[in-house]
Amino acid sequence: MHAGFSTLADLAARLRDLPAPDAAAHEAARVRDAQLTKPPGALGRLEDLALWYCGWRGEARAQVSAPQVIVFAGNHGVVAQGVSAFPPEVTAQMVANFEAGGAAVNQLARVAGARMDVHALDLERPTGDISTGPAMTEAEVIAALRTGWEAVAPETDLLVVGEMGIGNTTSAAAIALALFGGAAGEWTGRGTGIDAAGLDRKTQVVARAVAANAGATDGLEVLRCLGGRELAAMAGAILRARMMRVPVLLDGFICTAAAACLEGTQPGALDHTLAGHVSAEPGHARLLERLGKDPILSLGLRLGEGTGGVLAMGVVQSALACHSGMATFSEAGVAGG
Numbered sequence: 001m002h003a004g005f006s007t008l009a010d011l012a013a014r015l016r017d018l019p020a021p022d023a024a025a026h027e028a029a030r031v032r033d034a035q036l037t038k039p040p041g042a043l044g045r046l047e048d049l050a051l052w053y054c055g056w057r058g059e060a061r062a063q064v065s066a067p068q069v070i071v072f073a074g075n076h077g078v079v080a081q082g083v084s085a086f087p088p089e090v091t092a093q094m095v096a097n098f099e100a101g102g103a104a105v106n107q108l109a110r111v112a113g114a115r116m117d118v119h120a121l122d123l124e125r126p127t128g129d130i131s132t133g134p135a136m137t138e139a140e141v142i143a144a145l146r147t148g149w150e151a152v153a154p155e156t157d158l159l160v161v162g163e164m165g166i167g168n169t170t171s172a173a174a175i176a177l178a179l180f181g182g183a184a185g186e187w188t189g190r191g192t193g194i195d196a197a198g199l200d201r202k203t204q205v206v207a208r209a210v211a212a213n214a215g216a217t218d219g220l221e222v223l224r225c226l227g228g229r230e231l232a233a234m235a236g237a238i239l240r241a242r243m244m245r246v247p248v249l250l251d252g253f254i255c256t257a258a259a260a261c262l263e264g265t266q267p268g269a270l271d272h273t274l275a276g277h278v279s280a281e282p283g284h285a286r287l288l289e290r291l292g293k294d295p296i297l298s299l300g301l302r303l304g305e306g307t308g309g310v311l312a313m314g315v316v317q318s319a320l321a322c323h324s325g326m327a328t329f330s331e332a333g334v335a336g337g
């Protein structure tokens with residue numbers, strides 16, 4: 001399917017006309033939930049997850065049959081400022097590891113029964129150094145958004161987008177600062193494990209990046225100026241999922257920062273998404289709070305790749321197994337329903 005956008009203005013127009021969940025299916029799912037063999041509300045948040053999923057899929061009794069995780073990789077010019085504990089070659093080396101099945105996310109995707117796809121975006125051509133100017137031209141950000149848009153499989157019914165990109169916690173922190181304000185230090189963390197001196201340097205780089213791109217206030221423009229190709233691809237996939245009414249589980253700090261750019265342009269653009277987890281990168285909890293998202297899991301992960309999102313797929317699948325598989329009070333002959 002043609003992406004249907006060739007400029008950021010086209011994309012902003014698409015964002016103004018997004019599908020909503022199916023209120024009747026949501027209500028039918030709620031009625032069914034009330035009849036299941038448990039005290040009302042006893043499955044806690046699992047009940048909300050099942051209703052959320054049924055509403056977006058337009059089914060009173062839904063199950064996940066084609067979960068997909070897509071890992072996008074990109075390289076960042078800002079690594080020249082000494083903002084990561086690892087060298088940028090690791091991005092391409094990890095792509096090879098994803099393709100060989102050796103990364104953490106490969107194992108978790110297998111456990112979740114999810115299809116996994118990997119897209120490396122122009123790794124040999126890092127984005128511009130955000131501490132001195134914009135990361136991408138409009139043509140570059142559109143190309144990356146389209147890669148994400150086109151990566152969502154037609155049969156997918158639950159999506160996780162993850163990323164790999166040395167230097168990308170600097171991008172994510174700069175995006176959060178540009179969108180939500182505050183001090184650079186509130187959004188900047190250790191990423192892959194930079195030391196204390198490195199963290200000071202990185203905080204200054206984040207502040208300089210936002211100052212150097214001060215014209216960027218709209219979400220999509222923030223994505224172009226302060227993001228990276230893998231962040232733009234994640235945003236494109238999240239938007240495509242919305243058009244397909246496919247629920248999305250967000251991963252960590254970088255994934256959430258990319259998603260926040262859509263919400264920055266169009267409030268409500270992330271209504272089909274939930275936070276799969278809260279990462280150990282301190283800016284992530286703050287960002288989720290700003291987006292009004294309560295994470296499903298909190299396991300101290302700070303890996304990215306989609307790992308936290310894929311783990312939460314298991315929780316959503318469990319919620320739907322209960323919602324669709326449990327007997328009602330009358331079916332089971334249990335008193336009190």
Ligand SMILES: O=C(O)c1ccc[n+]([C@@H]2O[C@H](COP(=O)([O-])O)[C@@H](O)[C@H]2O)c1
Binds near residue numbers: 163166305
């Ligand atoms: O998902 C997260 O919250 C997260 C937190 C810290 C680091 N990461 C991963 O680490 C890489 C970026 O870290 P850095 O230090 O190079 O900016 C990138 O490949 C991310 O997938 C991911």
Ligand SMILES: Cc1cc2nc[nH]c2cc1C
Binds near residue numbers: 094192304
């Ligand atoms: C080894 C390694 C694996 C990763 N996976 C996601 N980000 C990563 C960063 C590093 C350094």
